[in-house]
Amino acid sequence: MINEMFKDMTGKGSVIREFFTYANKKAAEIGAENIFNFSIGNPSVPVPQEFTDAMVDLLQNSDPVKLHGYSPSLGFDSTRKAVADSLNKRFGMNYTADEIFMTSAAAGAIAHALRCVVKDGDEVITFAPYFPEYVPYVEGTGAKLTIVPADIDTFQINFAELEKALNPNVQAILINSPNNPSGIVYSTETIEKLAKLLYAKQEEFGHDIYLITDEPYREIVFDGTDSPFISSFYDNSICCYSFSKSLSLPGERIGYMAVNPACKDAKLIVLMAGQISRFTGHNCPPSLVQLAIEKVLDMTSDLSIYNKNKDILYKELTRIGYHVVEPGGTFYMFPRSLTPDANEFCWKAAKELNLIIVPGDSFNCPGHFRISYCVPTEQVEKAIPLFEKLYNMYK
Amino acid sequence: MINEMFKDMTGKGSVIREFFTYANKKAAEIGAENIFNFSIGNPSVPVPQEFTDAMVDLLQNSDPVKLHGYSPSLGFDSTRKAVADSLNKRFGMNYTADEIFMTSAAAGAIAHALRCVVKDGDEVITFAPYFPEYVPYVEGTGAKLTIVPADIDTFQINFAELEKALNPNVQAILINSPNNPSGIVYSTETIEKLAKLLYAKQEEFGHDIYLITDEPYREIVFDGTDSPFISSFYDNSICCYSFSKSLSLPGERIGYMAVNPACKDAKLIVLMAGQISRFTGHNCPPSLVQLAIEKVLDMTSDLSIYNKNKDILYKELTRIGYHVVEPGGTFYMFPRSLTPDANEFCWKAAKELNLIIVPGDSFNCPGHFRISYCVPTEQVEKAIPLFEKLYNMYK
Numbered sequence: 025m026i027n028e029m030f031k032d033m034t035g036k037g038s039v040i041r042e043f044f045t046y047a048n049k050k051a052a053e054i055g056a057e058n059i060f061n062f063s064i065g066n067p068s069v070p071v072p073q074e075f076t077d078a079m080v081d082l083l084q085n086s087d088p089v090k091l092h093g094y095s096p097s098l099g100f101d102s103t104r105k106a107v108a109d110s111l112n113k114r115f116g117m118n119y120t121a122d123e124i125f126m127t128s129a130a131a132g133a134i135a136h137a138l139r140c141v142v143k144d145g146d147e148v149i150t151f152a153p154y155f156p157e158y159v160p161y162v163e164g165t166g167a168k169l170t171i172v173p174a175d176i177d178t179f180q181i182n183f184a185e186l187e188k189a190l191n192p193n194v195q196a197i198l199i200n201s202p203n204n205p206s207g208i209v210y211s212t213e214t215i216e217k218l219a220k221l222l223y224a225k226q227e228e229f230g231h232d233i234y235l236i237t238d239e240p241y242r243e244i245v246f247d248g249t250d251s252p253f254i255s256s257f258y259d260n261s262i263c264c265y266s267f268s269k270s271l272s273l274p275g276e277r278i279g280y281m282a283v284n285p286a287c288k289d290a291k292l293i294v295l296m297a298g299q300i301s302r303f304t305g306h307n308c309p310p311s312l313v314q315l316a317i318e319k320v321l322d323m324t325s326d327l328s329i330y331n332k333n334k335d336i337l338y339k340e341l342t343r344i345g346y347h348v349v350e351p352g353g354t355f356y357m358f359p360r361s362l363t364p365d366a367n368e369f370c371w372k373a374a375k376e377l378n379l380i381i382v383p384g385d386s387f388n389c390p391g392h393f394r395i396s397y398c399v400p401t402e403q404v405e406k407a408i409p410l411f412e413k414l415y416n417m418y419k
Numbered sequence: 420m421i422n423e424m425f426k427d428m429t430g431k432g433s434v435i436r437e438f439f440t441y442a443n444k445k446a447a448e449i450g451a452e453n454i455f456n457f458s459i460g461n462p463s464v465p466v467p468q469e470f471t472d473a474m475v476d477l478l479q480n481s482d483p484v485k486l487h488g489y490s491p492s493l494g495f496d497s498t499r500k501a502v503a504d505s506l507n508k509r510f511g512m513n514y515t516a517d518e519i520f521m522t523s524a525a526a527g528a529i530a531h532a533l534r535c536v537v538k539d540g541d542e543v544i545t546f547a548p549y550f551p552e553y554v555p556y557v558e559g560t561g562a563k564l565t566i567v568p569a570d571i572d573t574f575q576i577n578f579a580e581l582e583k584a585l586n587p588n589v590q591a592i593l594i595n596s597p598n599n600p601s602g603i604v605y606s607t608e609t610i611e612k613l614a615k616l617l618y619a620k621q622e623e624f625g626h627d628i629y630l631i632t633d634e635p636y637r638e639i640v641f642d643g644t645d646s647p648f649i650s651s652f653y654d655n656s657i658c659c660y661s662f663s664k665s666l667s668l669p670g671e672r673i674g675y676m677a678v679n680p681a682c683k684d685a686k687l688i689v690l691m692a693g694q695i696s697r698f699t700g701h702n703c704p705p706s707l708v709q710l711a712i713e714k715v716l717d718m719t720s721d722l723s724i725y726n727k728n729k730d731i732l733y734k735e736l737t738r739i740g741y742h743v744v745e746p747g748g749t750f751y752m753f754p755r756s757l758t759p760d761a762n763e764f765c766w767k768a769a770k771e772l773n774l775i776i777v778p779g780d781s782f783n784c785p786g787h788f789r790i791s792y793c794v795p796t797e798q799v800e801k802a803i804p805l806f807e808k809l810y811n812m813y814k
Contacts, residue, residue: 025590025626026684026691027538034690070483083474088465092668128523128702135700143422157697164698195420231420273487275706289421295429296421302552303559304699305530307523311670313705 038156039386040064043370047380054378060407061380061399065204065355067272068398069325075271078319082312095311097298099126099280103314107280110321115253119282123290125297126308129279130240133264134161135304136297137281138196141234141262142167147193151181153205153358153387155238158198167195174389179208179349179358181218190225196234197222201254202241205387205394206358207334207351209245212252219258226260234287235261240279241354243270243324246331249352259286262293267317269355272325278309278317330355333397333404340408344415355398358384362418366393372417379410433551434781435459438765442775449773455802456775456794460599460750462667463793464720470666473714477707490706492693494521494675498709502675505716506658510648514677518685520692521703523672525635528659529556530699531692532676533591536629536657537562542588546576548600548753548782550633553593562590569784574603574744574753576613585620591629592617596649597636600782600789601753602729602746604640607647614653621655630656635674636749638665638719641726644747654681657688662712664750667720673704673712725750728792728799735803739810750793753779757813761788767812774805 040063047061082091098104101121108119127133142148144166150158152174162169172189175182181199197218201210210218222233237254242265245251255261266279281297283290301307308314334351341348341359348359361369366383370393373379384392397404435458442456477486493499496516503514522528537543539561545553547569557564567584570577576594592613596605605613617628632649637660640646650656661674676692678685696702703709729746736743736754743754756764761778765788768774779787792799 026536026688027534029538030535030691030694031687033694034687066484066488068484071487076478076483079478080475083471083478088471089461089463089667092466092670093461094669128700131700131702133700135698139422140425141421143424160694160697161700164700272484274489275487277702277705292426292429293421296425299425299428299555302555303530304701305523305526305528305556305559306699306701307526307672310672310705310708 039367040382043374043380043382046374050378059378059380060403060410062395062397062407063380063382065396066274066398067269067325068400069272069327069329071272071325072320072323074323075273075316075320078316079312082315091315092311095126095308095314097301097308098294099124099308100311100314103318106318106321107282111282114322115256117253117256118285120285123283123285123294125281125294126314127279127281128277128306128309129268129274130238130264130266131157131161132277132306133266133279133281134198134236134238135164135306136300137236137262137264138162138165138167138198139300140293140296142195146195147191148196148198149186149189149194150198151186153179153203153384153389153392155200155204156386162198170194171388176360176389176392177349179203179206180210180214183217183221187221190221192229192231194233195231196236198236198238199254200238202245202251202353204241204354205356205384206349207354207356208349209249209251209352210254211250215252215254215257222258232260237261237263239263240266240269244327244330244355245353246334246351251353255282255284259284261287270324270327271320276313278313329401330398333399333401336401336404336408337395337397341411344412345419346411346415355396357395357397358389358392359395361391361393362415364391366391369393373410373414376417377410377413379407379414434762435777438769438775438777441769445773454773454775455798455805457790457792457802458775458777460791461669461793462664462720463795464667464722464724466667466720467715467718469718470668470711470715473711474707477710486710487706490521490703490709492696492703493689494519494703495706495709498713501713501716502677506677509717510651512648512651513680515680518678518680518689520676520689521709522674522676523701523704524663524669524674525633525659525661526552526556527672527701528661528674528676529593529631529633530559530701531695532631532657532659533557533560533562533593534695535688535691537590541590542586543591543593544581544584544589545593546581548574548598548779548784548787550595550599551781557593565589566783571755571784571787572744574598574601575605575609578612578616582616585616587624587626589628590626591631593631593633594649595633597640597646597748599636599749600751600779601744602749602751603744604644604646604747605649606645610647610649610652617653627655631659632656633659635661635664639722639725639750640748641729641746646748650677650679654679656682665719665722666715671708673708724796725793728794728796731796731799731803732790732792736806739807740814741806741810750791752790752792753784753787754790756786756788757810759786761786764788768805768809771812772805772808774802774809
């Protein structure tokens with residue numbers, strides 16, 4: 025008999041996807057140039073040529089039997105060491121290859137990290153607004169996901185609410201900074217305060233509390249933003265990284281889990297991740313892409329367009345009258361909607377103005393909407409009058 | 420607190436890997452040419468040049484933003500359609516793209532297929548000898564894996580034992596043909612008998628029983644072997660395929676799940692697989708490799724060496740006096756060990772003769788050993804005197 029739980033889920037579409045599908049349908053009718061699609065977080069700048077060259081070189085100049093052979097289940101030693109070295113050099117850490125586990129991007133990293141440190145019946149805390157896929161990631165382990173409400177004035181951590189939520193059943197905290205959808209980067213002050221609180225609660229509860237950091241936007245931080253390397257503030261930290269956004273490779277499914285060497289079980293946790301893979305049928309990332317990524321670890325795509333788009337949007341939207349907390353990174357912005365029902369607001373924008381933005385409800389933060397500005401700057405500029413029209417419809 | 424179940428597993432190494440590690444260590448000491456390593460199932464022939472050319476062409480001549488963008492969660496429509504068309508043409512089926520789900524090789528396909536049709540507390544039946552990873556694949560769903568003992572005279576299905584094992588709690592049967600480790604291909608007679616029995620049991624138990632077929636060796640079938648396309652015999656069948664062996668791409672993690680269109684829930688099961696991925700953090704295979712595989716679906720590597728190696732080994736081992744059931748495919752052979760303790764037998768071969776073979780106990784079939792002959796024919800020829808020496812140590 026088919027599994028009813030997964031069957032029931034097939035009926036429930038993602039709201040973001042509904043807007044995306046609407047945009048595509050409308051584009052087919054009236055032309056893509058007349059649709060201002062800000063719904064999806066797909067990078068809009070190419071991967072560095074060095075990555076393409078590395079891939080082609082491997083394909084043309086390696087023994088294909090070796091090149092396409094199995095990778096060890098934790099990833100290639102050389103790739104793991106290169107990742108550790110790069111993190112150490114950039115962030116003053118002291119990872120070794122044994123603390124790195126290569127994954128199919130951040131989704132794979134988070135799914136493994138959670139299974140390492142939580143089990144059926146445990147509790148995981150995250151903070152609104154958050155990436156909707158955190159729900160299945162956590163539910164897949166049998167643990168319960170507890171949401172700490174957003175501090176909508178800063179989108180930093182709401183510590184009063186976090187303190188209320190913390191209890192002995194909590195085994196892990198899952199954070200995302202720079203944040204999708206708010207674009208906010210947790211400050212050094214926020215991270216220090218979080219670390220101090222978690223150290224105290226570990227003591228009080230008599231067990232470890234792991235900090236799982238979802239960091240696909242780590243490299244997309246705007247000029248002047250305070251952007252600490254989170255793991256350097258807390259021993260029991262597991263950094264989940266993806267090259268999807270920094271190298272514009274979302275389809276190639278490559279990332280890693282890096283367990284803080286200061287965590288006493290760091291090497292064990294990586295070995296456990298290798299075992300967990302066997303249960304989910306999820307082996308490590310493809311051999312070829314692991315070897316190619318090794319060559320471009322310290323590079324990024326030209327990410328400056330996201331900063332430029334942010335500057336224009338933030339300046340113009342605040343001028344018009346929108347309430348926006350200025351993003352410190354990512355390619356998202358999360359203004360307040362002009363009516364409490366953000367869903368209605370976004371459909372109005374879509375249907376009356378061909379302006380595709382998505383409601384904050386999907387991120388458990390109603391009354392807001394997300395703009396994904398990983399688009400050509402020209403599209404941003406042309407959309408400003410539409411945001412102004414939208415504003416005037418409500419004010 | 421770390422998850423004790425996965426922690427405990429990190430201490431338990433795979434026996435096959437122990438032999439493989441021993442072989443590598445010894446090779447470093449005395450030279451690889453003096454070690455006759457038949458322990459691992461890594462293809463030994465290159466991928467067709469057409470695959471490499473397709474990869475390079477995509478990398479050099481596509482818009483990198485599009486090329487490396489997200490694939491839909493079920494896989495690219497074009498790839499899914501091409502897989503369906505290829506199966507239809509070759510096996511007289513009528514799959515559509517909607518019945519195909521692209522996966523990270525057979526491991527990903529089986530893990531998804533199982534989660535679609537079984538849940539916590541259900542029962543899945545498989546047949547000894549079997550791939551040891553079936554245990555975590557099934558346990559990961561919460562179901563129980565029941566083993567039907569081998570028919571060691573033929574390695575076809577032991578129907579008397581299967582009938583005893585079937586009960587209303589059984590929701591799925593997991594088979595592997597051509598089989599690792601026996602090399603046996605289930606005959607048309609076997610598959611017809613299995614289908615008939617399962618149809619009768621569905622009727623008797625009043626619920627569907629799914630037949631999950633693990634087919635990474637489907638294209639490695641030797642001259643004259645009867646090799647039916649299993650799904651054409653049973654409606655509720657889910658074919659789990661990998662390109663790892665047929666195209667010598669084990670490290671690239673690419674395969675699919677094809678649900679028989681005759682299964683009433685076929686399209687729904689594929690949609691469910693898309694939902695299941697969200698829980699395991701296991702998105703679909705990389706974009707690039709999906710697009711490249713599309714171009715070489717009807718090709719294989721030159722697999723003739725496996726047939727040649729089988730012919731030599733089967734002829735010589737039977738001449739020496741070993742009891743071997745002749746393989747119909749794969750690159751494995753599964754002779755009886757000359758002492759009931761195959762583990763002792765294989766360590767003797769390794770330590771006294773530098774001949775690396777692995778015990779059948781790992782496949783739940785004691786008293787046998789597996790030879791992986793995906794090696795140069797010269798290695799097979801040079802190893803024959805060693806197999807003869809080993810025989811003489813016991814007779």
